[in-house]
Amino acid sequence: MVRCYKCGRKMKYIRGLKFNQYAVDGWKCGDCGEVYYDADQAQRILLLNKLKKQKFRLKLNQVRSNLILRIPKEVGEAMGLRNGSEIEFSLKDDDKIIIST
Structure with a gap:
């Protein structure tokens, strides 16, 4: 106690x-x-x-026909993301993407 x-x-x-x-x-x-x-x-x-408060500039990679976005380690740890975690992805505007857990 x-x-x-x-x-x-x-x-x-x-x-x-x-x-x-x-x-x-x-x-x-x-x-x-x-x-x-x-x-x-x-x-x-x-x-x-x-x-x-930070902005991240990320690089896209390609594996076969898919584009892969790598999330920085500190962001993944803070969000509780692990290998195999599922996230939601949607388009907000022509130039904006929303990614949520």
Whole structure:
């Protein structure tokens, strides 16, 4: 059981706490309201926010008749993508592509 750093009381595990506009798991003190976020989930959110500010210039490769787009390792890790992961792909405009998990 996690104890509150401020008041020393037991904290309750809660799913879906708000952290930078994302829902993450963590612990909340019922007495003083102190909140501790799950470190792994919070770190992933911080990395996603950092990556959102960057633009990536990617190179297309060809394997037989298919074009292959390679996603940078740090983006794949932050998004939880693995070999064999499925993503959605759609065209937004003549020059815009949307890729989502």
